[in-house]
Amino acid sequence: MSAHGCELNWWEAPFASGALDATVHVPASKSLTNRYLLLAALADTPSTIHNTLISRDTELMLRALQAFGVQISRETQEDGSTTVVLRPADAQARSAARAQTLHVDCGLAGTVMRFVPALAAVTGARVHFDGDEAARARPMAPVLDALAELGVEFSFADQPGLMPFTLDASSVSVRDTVSIDASASSQFISAMLLIGHALPGGLHLRAAPGHIASPDHIVMTVATLRELGVQVATDADGRGWKIAPGRLDGFTVTVEPDLSNAGPFLAAALASQGTVRVPFWPAQTTQVGGRWVQILSAMGAHVSLDEDGVLTVTGTGTIRGIDYSDASELAPTLAALCVLADSPSTLRGIGHLRGHETDRLAALETELSKVGASVRATDDGLQIDPGVLQAADLHSYEDHRMATAGALLGLAIDGVRVENIATTAKTMPDFPALWEQMAGTANISSTSSTPSQAG
Numbered sequence: 001m002s003a004h005g006c007e008l009n010w011w012e013a014p015f016a017s018g019a020l021d022a023t024v025h026v027p028a029s030k031s032l033t034n035r036y037l038l039l040a041a042l043a044d045t046p047s048t049i050h051n052t053l054i055s056r057d058t059e060l061m062l063r064a065l066q067a068f069g070v071q072i073s074r075e076t077q078e079d080g081s082t083t084v085v086l087r088p089a090d091a092q093a094r095s096a097a098r099a100q101t102l103h104v105d106c107g108l109a110g111t112v113m114r115f116v117p118a119l120a121a122v123t124g125a126r127v128h129f130d131g132d133e134a135a136r137a138r139p140m141a142p143v144l145d146a147l148a149e150l151g152v153e154f155s156f157a158d159q160p161g162l163m164p165f166t167l168d169a170s171s172v173s174v175r176d177t178v179s180i181d182a183s184a185s186s187q188f189i190s191a192m193l194l195i196g197h198a199l200p201g202g203l204h205l206r207a208a209p210g211h212i213a214s215p216d217h218i219v220m221t222v223a224t225l226r227e228l229g230v231q232v233a234t235d236a237d238g239r240g241w242k243i244a245p246g247r248l249d250g251f252t253v254t255v256e257p258d259l260s261n262a263g264p265f266l267a268a269a270l271a272s273q274g275t276v277r278v279p280f281w282p283a284q285t286t287q288v289g290g291r292w293v294q295i296l297s298a299m300g301a302h303v304s305l306d307e308d309g310v311l312t313v314t315g316t317g318t319i320r321g322i323d324y325s326d327a328s329e330l331a332p333t334l335a336a337l338c339v340l341a342d343s344p345s346t347l348r349g350i351g352h353l354r355g356h357e358t359d360r361l362a363a364l365e366t367e368l369s370k371v372g373a374s375v376r377a378t379d380d381g382l383q384i385d386p387g388v389l390q391a392a393d394l395h396s397y398e399d400h401r402m403a404t405a406g407a408l409l410g411l412a413i414d415g416v417r418v419e420n421i422a423t424t425a426k427t428m429p430d431f432p433a434l435w436e437q438m439a440g441t442a443n444i445s446s447t448s449s450t451p452s453q454a455g
Ligand SMILES: O=C(O)C1=C[C@@H](OP(=O)(O)O)[C@@H](O)[C@H](O)C1
Pocket: 030, 031, 032, 110, 111, 184, 185, 186, 187, 190, 213, 214, 217, 328, 329, 352
């Protein structure tokens, strides 16, 4: 039984009794999809987004945009990918949206709960925001404070600075410079950058002194804006951005595969001493998942990218521990891989993971310890000392990346069960099927591949 008294749903993770030899088509990037969708809503003309990720987080974004009067149509292509055509709200739809209080369900999606309030600020709307129980604990205050500096008003239903709240953006003013504390999430900065061009005087945004969480995601936001023609100048110290005011034309883009979600599959090559290939790996990317190439090489794998964009990772039998900073959303998978290594690892610069889908540092400390490692959460990360491996039932805390980290451990340790594997639908609804297919290339000794019930 769970803490809430309901039945837990356990997934028997496939165990690889031999080397994998698999090619895995990884679905599109959540972070890029939700950036493109939001920017398409701010454009003057329709946009076409090929290879749009369809998952819980992107469905929540699509529904939120529809509430603002955006029209969305989607088409499934022959290769199974989805093309979304998005028509921004016209004047009539915009004034209809302003005439009522809109409701946005953020689920557990950081990109929705941080980016959409910023969008609301430039539409003049009145909007009520809420989400999952766990989302009500996720930090929001820095981005809401920044919007308040522009004149947006908030009323909080429960606790100041947290969901649920109602936002009123009927009188937004021009500000020279807005400063924002990004130590708890890069998404506060990204949210403001995404709407900067739509503010009457543009925006000069500064990161307040201190740590900047997940810096790669800010680089992604700036690159995405520039790709679509928004002028962004970076301050000399790299901690500030000037966005020129201006219109945004509709655009056509193709979303890259989600390289963070490629991580567990690539790490599976090391865990099984096999080979995993991921096609359509971009030659250049701003995704933090691009770092897998260096991380997995440093940990002992052979990694190569061929001319056709196929990334191939082969496990050599050696998995070395690593000392690594700013792994951001890669951290749960990386931490699981560190458990399988032959030496200790230190992950740094990820203290803010305490405010992710769950307190990931606490969750990783608890769950990874169950399979035999000695794991300690530090101020800014994790210290992982591998031990004698043993099977365990691993909780997923409604966190897609805790679930995929559990699957990775199950591949290497016979008898691991993962709670609620369906939570992976946040960013990859196909995860269980893709994982089982991949694992099937290695004479699996798993007892079952269908979810089973246990008390
Ligand atoms: O902007 C984005 O798309 C994201 C930014 C990061 O958030 P944090 O800065 O809160 O880590 C990352 O962890 C999250 O998965 C996606």
